[in-house]
Amino acid sequence: MTMPQPDPQALAHSAVLAARIGDAIRADGGWLPFDAWMARALYEPGLGYYAGGAHPFGAGGDFVTAPELSPAFADCIAAQVGEWFAHCDPVVIEFGAGTGRLAAGVLGALRALGRPAHRYAIVELSGTLRAQQRETLARLVPEALDTVEWLDALPATIDGVVIGNEVLDAMPVRLFEHAGDGALDEIGVAADDAGGFRWAARPADAGLREAVAEALRAAVRADPYGDDGDGAQAADVPWALLGPGRYRSELGLQAAAWIGTVGRALRRGAMLLVDYGFPAREYYHPQRDGGTLIAHRRHHAHGDVLRWPGLQDVTAHVDFSAAARAASDAGLALLGYTSQARFLLNCGLLERLAEATRGGAVDPGSVRALGAVQTLLSEAEMGELFKVIAFGRGLPPVPLGFVRGDRSGSL
Numbered sequence: 001m002t003m004p005q006p007d008p009q010a011l012a013h014s015a016v017l018a019a020r021i022g023d024a025i026r027a028d029g030g031w032l033p034f035d036a037w038m039a040r041a042l043y044e045p046g047l048g049y050y051a052g053g054a055h056p057f058g059a060g061g062d063f064v065t066a067p068e069l070s071p072a073f074a075d076c077i078a079a080q081v082g083e084w085f086a087h088c089d090p091v092v093i094e095f096g097a098g099t100g101r102l103a104a105g106v107l108g109a110l111r112a113l114g115r116p117a118h119r120y121a122i123v124e125l126s127g128t129l130r131a132q133q134r135e136t137l138a139r140l141v142p143e144a145l146d147t148v149e150w151l152d153a154l155p156a157t158i159d160g161v162v163i164g165n166e167v168l169d170a171m172p173v174r175l176f177e178h179a180g181d182g183a184l185d186e187i188g189v190a191a192d193d194a195g196g197f198r199w200a201a202r203p204a205d206a207g208l209r210e211a212v213a214e215a216l217r218a219a220v221r222a223d224p225y226g227d228d229g230d231g232a233q234a235a236d237v238p239w240a241l242l243g244p245g246r247y248r249s250e251l252g253l254q255a256a257a258w259i260g261t262v263g264r265a266l267r268r269g270a271m272l273l274v275d276y277g278f279p280a281r282e283y284y285h286p287q288r289d290g291g292t293l294i295a296h297r298r299h300h301a302h303g304d305v306l307r308w309p310g311l312q313d314v315t316a317h318v319d320f321s322a323a324a325r326a327a328s329d330a331g332l333a334l335l336g337y338t339s340q341a342r343f344l345l346n347c348g349l350l351e352r353l354a355e356a357t358r359g360g361a362v363d364p365g366s367v368r369a370l371g372a373v374q375t376l377l378s379e380a381e382m383g384e385l386f387k388v389i390a391f392g393r394g395l396p397p398v399p400l401g402f403v404r405g406d407r408s409g410s411l
């Protein structure tokens with residue numbers, strides 16, 4: 001299947017954004033770090049992929065997320081949130097709420113559990129998505145609409161439960177390339193003569209070098225079969241981990257900063273984040289020498305991320321060890337880390353399914369529903385690549401979703 005070409009109107013939209021980013025590159029001396037390029041490609045007001053009126057979600061869009069696939073996903077998130085509501089304010093703050101399906105499902109399921117949310121705040125950067133979320137909520141849970149509000153920015157203090165599905169992977173990343181023996185470049189973006197972009201390397205600055213070093217130390221530390229290292233060894237950078245050849249990867253510094261900011265604002269409650277990714281040991285594995293940066297357009301995943309800014313999603317996997325480090329620095333406890341499949345099973349996905357299909361009716365609707373659940377659970381699809389991580393302050397340990405199969409030790 002070949003990727004469909006954007007229509008002329010979409011190409012014109014992309015050209016306006018490309019020209020604007022090109023101007024920024026020239027104003028900055030001909031080079032932008034990749035996170036600055038990615039921020040503009042995704043979030044430039046009125047033009048970026050998530051801010052320009054594109055319709056990324058669902059069969060007619062560019063990708064499908066778990067809440068769009070099956071209502072069972074929101075039911076399981078609600079089971080976990082409901083458990084936490086016994087210990088903190090019954091408030092949810094969702095970041096990057098997409099079409100509003102997860103919000104609607106969680107609000108409905110919490111009511112059904114007898115633990116309704118008193119307030120459901122959505123932090124959404126895109127005006128188009130806000131409108132879509134309001135429409136979804138009005139259609140699916142009109143009775144809960146008056147508890148929902150939209151926020152422009154992060155609240156200064158948070159009491160309740162923060163949730164984010166596939167939000168960390170949409171945060172801009174820095175790129176580095178190691179050429180053996182500690183030789184480190186930062187990969188950024190230059191403008192080409194035809195109005196497009198090309199990769200351009202510069203020697204990494206001290207800040208990036210230290211951030212890469214920290215990620216690699218975590219990768220070595222987390223290796224249950226490797227040398228844990230004493231104080232002296234920990235001061236060295238295990239460059240050898242990346243092998244002798246060229247090794248390119250990413251650092252999710254903005255995601256870590258975001259977790260730190262939300263974590264410091266959280267007074268009593270939890271953060272529940274779902275995304276694709278790995279612990280540092282797997283992320284910075286010698287064989288993953290091209291990194292995880294990828295573009296999504298019309299259900300094609302491809303490596304041509306600098307093409308068509310504004311018309312395709314650009315994303316990188318999450319380093320969950322770095323996420324845990326950021327949360328710990330903010331004083332949060334790690335409450336659990338496991339695969340999406342294990343989390344959903346722990347939250348009673350199969351019991352929910354059995355209830356839904358009681359009576360044995362095998363109509364096309366229930367066959368579709370079973371297929372969607374299979375996609376959420378299957379190791380070959382979302383079940384293993386996607387992980388769930390939870391942090392908290394003032395909450396009891398071992399939440400429902402992590403009672404079996406917790407992998408916190410791998411971080």
Ligand SMILES: C[S@@+](CC[C@H](N)C(=O)[O-])C[C@H]1O[C@@H](n2cnc3c(N)ncnc32)[C@H](O)[C@@H]1O
Pocket residue numbers: 050057065066067068095096097098099102123124125126129164165166167170171258
């Ligand atoms: C891949 S989409 C996922 C949407 C939705 N959660 C779902 O599962 O369908 C990523 C979303 O994260 C949002 N996002 C990224 N950074 C954010 C931030 N700092 N605050 C709030 N939303 C953010 C983007 O605007 C985008 O809507």
